[in-house]
Amino acid sequence: MKAKVEVFLKPGVLDVQGKAIEGALHGLGFGDVAGVRVGKTIEFDLKATDAEAARAEVKQMCERLLANTVIEGYRVEVGA
Amino acid sequence: MKAKVEVFLKPGVLDVQGKAIEGALHGLGFGDVAGVRVGKTIEFDLKATDAEAARAEVKQMCERLLANTVIEGYRVEVGA
Numbered sequence: 001m002k003a004k005v006e007v008f009l010k011p012g013v014l015d016v017q018g019k020a021i022e023g024a025l026h027g028l029g030f031g032d033v034a035g036v037r038v039g040k041t042i043e044f045d046l047k048a049t050d051a052e053a054a055r056a057e058v059k060q061m062c063e064r065l066l067a068n069t070v071i072e073g074y075r076v077e078v079g080a
Numbered sequence: 081m082k083a084k085v086e087v088f089l090k091p092g093v094l095d096v097q098g099k100a101i102e103g104a105l106h107g108l109g110f111g112d113v114a115g116v117r118v119g120k121t122i123e124f125d126l127k128a129t130d131a132e133a134a135r136a137e138v139k140q141m142c143e144r145l146l147a148n149t150v151i152e153g154y155r156v157e158v159g160a
Contacts, residue, residue, distance in 0.1 A: 006121055021122060024145055030137065032127035039121040041086055042101060047112035057110065065104055 001046045003058045004077040007067045008039035042066055046078075054078045081126045083138045084157040087147045088119035122146055126158075134158045 009015050018036040025033045048054040055078045067074040089095050098116040105113045128134040135158045147154040 008121070008123075018122075018124075021146070022124070025141060028141075028144055030141055033141075034125045034127075036122065036124040039123070041088070041119040041121045042098075042116065043088075043119070044098075044102070044116040045114045047114075061105060061108075061110055061113075064108055066101070 001048055001051070001054050002079050003044055003046050003054060004079075005042045005058060005062060005066055006039055006075045006077075007042070007062070007072050008037060008074070010071055010073050013071045040066075051078050081128055081131070081134050082159050083124055083126050083134060084159075085122045085138060085142055085146055086119055086155045086157075087122070087142070087152050088117060088154070090151055090153050093151045120146075131158050 015037050017038040021038060022033060022036040025036070046054050046057070048057060055076055058076045058078060062074045062076065063069060095117050097118040101118060102113060102116040105116070126134050126137070128137060135156055138156045138158060142154045142156065143149060
């Protein structure tokens with residue numbers, strides 16, 4: 001089973017990497033870009049076959065390792 | 081219009097960050113995790129209203145700045 005986790009800074013937390021990319025895009029002539037946010041995507045395979053159990057396990061991974069829940073939120077997708 | 085870009089190392093390129101996360105997950109007891117790949121997600125707003133034009137513009141951004149196309153591939157999503 002495939003799992004995909006997206007980790008983003010929470011709204012209100014300054015995203016300096018996003019700001020830097022936004023500035024660089026403006027400099028390249030892409031002036032209509034705004035509100036750039038940068039996150040991490042982590043994809044992996046799981047041996048679990050039950051989607052609900054897999055989702056619960058991946059959430060645990062996020063809480064314990066993948067996300068810093070003080071400043072980051074996460075989205076979990078579990079699929080075939 | 082919202083745009084989302086996912087940048088991943090191409091298959092075959094060693095993903096050391098993914099390997100490190102895989103080792104850490106195994107160490108935490110999540111032993112059934114395999115094939116971890118880590119990528120970047122970049123989300124932003126665009127003023128463009130035509131989806132096809134927006135997609136072409138975002139692809140240009142990927143080629144010129146967001147992805148290192150020698151070792152990285154990218155996926156573009158453009159939506160309302």
